[in-house]
Amino acid sequence: MVRHYETLTVESVRVFLEQHDTLVNRLGSRSETWTVREVSDGNLNLVFLVQGPEGSVCVKQSLPHVRVDPQWRMPLDRTAFEAEWLRRVELTAPGCVPVFLLFDPVMFVLVMECLEGFVTFRQALGEGADAVGPSRMIGGFVARTAFFSSLPGRTLEEIMPNVSFFANNTTLMRITFDLVLSDPFYSHHRNHWLKELDQEVAVLQSDEAIARAMIRLQQRFLTCPQALLHGDLHSGSVMVRNGDVRVIDGEFSLYGPIGFDCGLYLANLVLAWAAARSGGRRAHLAEAMDVFWSGFRKDFLSLWQTHASGGDLFSEVTFSVYPSLLEAERERYIDGIFHDMTEFAAAEIVRRLIGYAQVADFDWLTGTVERADRQREALVFAGHLLREAPGSMAEFVGRLTG
């Protein structure tokens, strides 16, 4: 039987899963007893949750087009990158991602643990949930996945095959390059915004210092493969349940600058801050930003101290006679990540306010004027970040909270 790609339905998901004993065992009993729900709500894929008497699974399949725009054709291979990302990350950051169960390279179907009872961190943020705990965990998650996929932590023989593999994820690289790092910074038909922001957008799109920063960021994104990134680490890619946190949706994974992952996460805290319902809530979110960065920094440096002999860069063998220099250079490396982070955060803030794919954080503000006021705060803050990089997290938060 020649198998070929076809789009799954609530019925054919059942047939697909039946063919795999390990999945049948996990779900339990006969397939007629399973309940299947389609819960697709991202922009790109079909997602089904399947519940059996013994357990549940999550089934994700690439569509040959953008889910919300069938005219926008797209290759199917993105699920393959997500599967490979998942398998690598569950080794270096165990417990931080759903358990990988199966990848079918013909159907482009990824089956993984179903995160029962979890909600997106974005939704939780909107409902006033704790932001500090998850931010500390994500700081550690980014530190671990970055360190163990980068040359400070590994040899070139370990890293380069991964660089090679993920360099082929060009479809989603293109989306990020266009939607995050290009379109919002010039006049492009995919952009849209509240008319109250016309003036700020005009300023943003005609500022030479901002353009200079974007020229730099575009280069960093495409020609600085420091580590394996998630590539789309916004608050909708993080799932939370009480104290538990999981990172999902690694289809944008690529080798790139570590500050890109940090920046996307941070930006979405800033957006939540701008949309927050109270001053107290804003203070809580500002604390989460600080905790995220200081947690990342602490964990990355600590991994570096305990695994210094594992990597080719900053080698303690080659540079054994310069211990204090090595320490200073490690700090400088982290400072470089900080600089990248603040600028990528700015790009993400801008694109989520005036670009193609915006965020739901502001939806509760039914009055356009107030919504525009809140968005303006974030937009002006982002412009300032790009014009003039802050030197520390204290300065970053200080600018925000005035």
Place this chain on the structure above:
Amino acid sequence: MVRHYETLTVESVRVFLEQHDTLVNRLGSRSETWTVREVSDGNLNLVFLVQGPEGSVCVKQSLPHVRVDPQWRMPLDRTAFEAEWLRRVELTAPGCVPVFLLFDPVMFVLVMECLEGFVTFRQALGEGADAVGPSRMIGGFVARTAFFSSLPGRTLEEIMPNVSFFANNTTLMRITFDLVLSDPFYSHHRNHWLKELDQEVAVLQSDEAIARAMIRLQQRFLTCPQALLHGDLHSGSVMVRNGDVRVIDGEFSLYGPIGFDCGLYLANLVLAWAAARSGGRRAHLAEAMDVFWSGFRKDFLSLWQTHASGGDLFSEVTFSVYPSLLEAERERYIDGIFHDMTEFAAAEIVRRLIGYAQVADFDWLTGTVERADRQREALVFAGHLLREAPGSMAEFVGRLTG
């Protein structure tokens, strides 16, 4: 018939070539009439030149070990990278490399045009041949190959599959990383030098500013895939005959910083300068350095002006409202290549004087004291480059001839 790898001999080369009609046609007549000469003289491979009544070919085969050190085992795949490099480069810099004829992925045999009557540029330099003409041509060659394999000149969809392919050339990446960028900068058993240089070597290997530069260069080499590089562009990888120039031996090819290719070429001019037989010859070589860099710079910028719409970075679409900024940022990009070039040149000078694989330029100096004096000049110059980057080619040459 299952084919498998076996090392070619003068006899079996004939049998190998007979199987390919296009090669038989090129050589002419029957294989008994061909003459086969083994001319292997690099460190890594077997090379045969085959002459028939109608024409000639060059046959290059990987050995499973370093040719000059059979204990140093090595994978065979390097010829595959050379073949792919050759096929790409002959499209973007036609006439600058030998014509590609055949690659056999089982035997790891590459067959190409035989460069009859050519000698290595290193040999020609030693014999007092013109250095300015070839340097101008190599400047243009590096500009063309770099521009058309990089994101200023091409889209990410065009570039990333190449980044992916060449990221697998880890065997030769490791050799460069160790022999050029690591070993010479600390106490390593592969290093060796004239005892007259003991003091300079001790200074070089205990200077914090030099170590800082090497930490930076190691990062640039492994995590800055700007363009497809030759990867070993010393004067033994350039062949000359009267005004003709060809670049050979692309087995070290990789995506990396453009300044690496520039730096290796420049370093070998500096070594020739240090070993030169007269003051007039030194002036000629200093002129060649200047011509190389200004030629590279001019050609790269000129390609950028005429092909600006082809690439994803520094886009004239995205940044159309900032023409003078774009021009300034292009200059800044070239300045970055210059900075990389001078530091990589320094590393190459050092490793050719105190590292594993040294150069023949100084062999004509039979007196050890004079040879050491000449080498000391180059070594001190290289240390200065690493401690304090020159701001221009005039400053670079000025320090040398100062």
